[in-house]
Amino acid sequence: MDDKLDFIKRNLDSVMERIEKAAQRSGRNARDIKLIAVTKTVEPEKILKTIDEGILDLGENRVQELTGKYDIIDRKCNWHLIGHLQTNKVKYIIDKVKLIHSVDRLELAQEINKRAQSHGITVDVLVQVNVSGEESKFGVALEEAREMVEKMSAFSNIRIRGFMTMAPFAENPESIRYVFSKLRDFSIDIRKENLDNNNMDILSMGMSNDFEVAIEEGSNMVRIGTALFGKRIYT
Numbered sequence: 236m237d238d239k240l241d242f243i244k245r246n247l248d249s250v251m252e253r254i255e256k257a258a259q260r261s262g263r264n265a266r267d268i269k270l271i272a273v274t275k276t277v278e279p280e281k282i283l284k285t286i287d288e289g290i291l292d293l294g295e296n297r298v299q300e301l302t303g304k305y306d307i308i309d310r311k312c313n314w315h316l317i318g319h320l321q322t323n324k325v326k327y328i329i330d331k332v333k334l335i336h337s338v339d340r341l342e343l344a345q346e347i348n349k350r351a352q353s354h355g356i357t358v359d360v361l362v363q364v365n366v367s368g369e370e371s372k373f374g375v376a377l378e379e380a381r382e383m384v385e386k387m388s389a390f391s392n393i394r395i396r397g398f399m400t401m402a403p404f405a406e407n408p409e410s411i412r413y414v415f416s417k418l419r420d421f422s423i424d425i426r427k428e429n430l431d432n433n434n435m436d437i438l439s440m441g442m443s444n445d446f447e448v449a450i451e452e453g454s455n456m457v458r459i460g461t462a463l464f465g466k467r468i469y470t
C-alpha cells in the first residue's frame with residue numbers, strides 16, 4: 236500500500252465520524268446517509284484508494300471527465316453526474332450513470348427520457364433546485380419546481396428520486412440552514428401528491444463546508460470532495 240495515499244483513509248474516517256454524529260442529532264443512523272465522493276480533478280490512483288476503502292459512489296460534474304474515468308477506473312462502482320448537463324451530452328452518459336443529480340429544466344428531462352427509452356432502461360434522476368436564488372447557481376427556482384416535477388412524471392423512462400441543491404458558500408453554515416430545511420419541507424409536500432414515475436426518497440444536500448447542517452435538516456446523500464481529497468488543483 237502506498238503510504239502517501241493514507242491521508243485519504245484518515246480524511247474518510249473523520250468525515251464518517253462527522254456524518255455519524257450529525258445523523259444522530261437528526262435522530263437517524265449513519266447507514267441512512269449515502270456518501271458520494273466527489274472525484275472531479277482527482278487522480279485515478281486516489282480514486283482507486285477511495286474505492287478500496289469501501290466508497291463505491293463517485294461524483295463528477297463534467298461529462299467528459301466522467302466518461303474518461305469510467306473507462307480508466309476498471310472497478311465496480313456507481314457514477315453520479317452532479318454538475319450542469321447539456322442536452323447534447325446526455326447520450327454519452329445515459330448508460331453509465333447511477334443517478335443524475337442535476338436535472339434543472341424540462342427539455343433536459345425529456346432528452347434523458349428519450350435516450351433512456353432507446354436503451355431500454357429507466358434512469359434515476361434528481362431535480363436540482365436553486366433554493367437561495369443565487370444567480371451563479373444552476374437549478375430550477377423553488378416556485379417552479381412543482382410544475383416541473385408534475386410534467387416530468389409523464390416520462391416513463393425516468394424515475395424522479397428526489398431533489399438536489401447547492402447552498403451558497405457561507406463562512407458560517409448556520410446562515411444557510413434554511414436552504415436545506417426549505418427543500419426538505421418541499422420534498423415532503425410533493426411526496427404527498429403521489430405522482431407517477433416518482434419515488435421521492437433522496438435529498439442530495441451538503442458538501443464539505445456544510446454537510447453536517449444539511450444532514451441535520453434531513454439530507455440523506457452528501458457530496459464531498461475537498462474534505463476527502465484536499466483542495467482541488469485545476470490544471
Ligand SMILES: *Cc1c(COP(=O)(O)O)cnc(C)c1O
Pocket residue numbers: 273275296317318401442443444458459460461462
Ligand atoms: C464540487 C462539487 C461538490 C463537492 O464540493 P466540496 O466542497 O469539495 O466538497 C459537491 N457538489 C457539486 C455539485 C460539486 O460540483
